[in-house]
Amino acid sequence: MTTPSSVTGRPEENAPATAGRYVFVLMENFTMLSFAGAIEALRIANRMVPGSYRWVLAGEGGETAECSAGITYGLDMDLTELQRDDVIMLCGGVDVQGATSKKLLNWLRREARRGVRIGALCTASYTLASAGLLDGKKATIHWENQDSFAEEFEDVELTKSVFVVDGNRMTTAGGTSSIDLMLSIIATDLGEEVANMVADQQIYSSIRTDQDQQRLSIPTRIGVRHPKLSRVIQMMEVNIEEPISPSLLAKEVGMSTRQLERLFRRYLNRSPKRYYMAIRLQKARNLLMQTDMSVINVALACGFASPSHFSKCYRAHYDTTPYRERGTHATKISGG
Known part of the structure; x- marks a missing residue:
């Protein structure tokens, strides 16, 4: 099954020229829940304040990417040079090591040098760390991957938070934590009231902050x-x-x-x-x-x-x- 990418491209037509795009980079076997939660938050925010956000889907080859549930998504673009005000949202999932290619790492490093903000959903924190883009920064990753991440990336200050924003790097723990990150971004951009309205539309009754832990007590x-x-x-x-x-x-x-x-x-x-x-x-x-x-x-x-x-x-x-x-x-x- 292929999901047409044109659905994701529509908001770009009416968005103001000053609005940066969110470039969702879909790695092979990415987790659909994390991706969908993030992009739905932006879509609903556009209902509240029309034209606030734009987004496109990207990935290696620029054709399609398959999530871990077996659903194939059509992509809008390859890993090409972005605009400076774009925001990369790297979507990881199962076997993130296998999906972390040399081409992807080089592209991330190049865009980071150009000052592009980069976020990592679910296990994609591994890819950012592999590119050296989390060295000396706070970050998080799904609790199941914390042990291996800590062993491999000693220069990253790993936390157990649901999401972390450290400068121009953003990481989440996976699952619904991408919603928390996007609600935080929306609150900064459009105000707490809009973020709360978006949460209500998602039947999301408890908005977590970067101080909340990802695992149950x-x-x-x-x-x-x-x-x-x-x-x-x-x-x-x-x-x-x-x-x-x-x-x-x-x-x-x-x-x-x-x-x-x-x-x-x-x-x-x-x-x-x-x-x-x-x-x-x-x-x-x-x-x-x-x-x-x-x-x-x-x-x-x-x-x-x-x-x-x-x-x-x-x-x-x-x-x-x-x-x-x-x-x-x-x-x-x-x-x-």
Whole structure:
């Protein structure tokens, strides 16, 4: 199925000459939700204040781009030179590494040198970072990609916010966070009242800011509201490379080790040690599937001193070895 690009081009006819275009660059396997949320916010803003925004769809080759849901979109243009007041919105998604081509990186660097503002939706933050355009800046990316991103791009100040605006760079965490970014932009351009009207039209009842976190709170995630349990889990999540012993975790929240054991058994039906292990192995799986790190380095990054111990624990949890996981994932990516 092909979606005609002419639908996206219409607002350009009536827009004032001073309005910069939003150039949505659709990478292969981009996430439709992030793209649609952003462009719909602009469309609705034009209903409120006609002619405020223009947009076009771009991509390598200038013909078509397919989203991760299998829908093909017609493009308006190739990766050509833009106007200075244009705004690039790079739309990423599944296998962003594979969609990050040399041509795209060079084009982004060139447009950045010309002063064009650049935003990244969903996993496209990876592409901006690969181009060196996030060095020394704050940024965000989907929570599932945070571990691998942090390992690969040490010069980027990674946050867990739903979106980040740092100078002329904008990044979002994916999903509906692109709506939050666009509402923030609309509020700056046209005022809070217009942004609220756009949100109402989208049945978007809670507008998030760049101070909001992208993941649910720990109590919501685990379905338990117990402050000491939440605090322990938080400490586990931020201490992966050098795990903290159950006795020290218990001491930090003013409990005995036995009390901590009972707390985990009661609410999570497992021991603190097993819960901690699951968190570490989840990070290991993310790194195996999203980076080129060696299995040994993945093991070290997740607090395993011995590769053999890591492999044993991984197999017990996922019923496969780290090496097979890496091989299977690579086959899936190369085979499309």
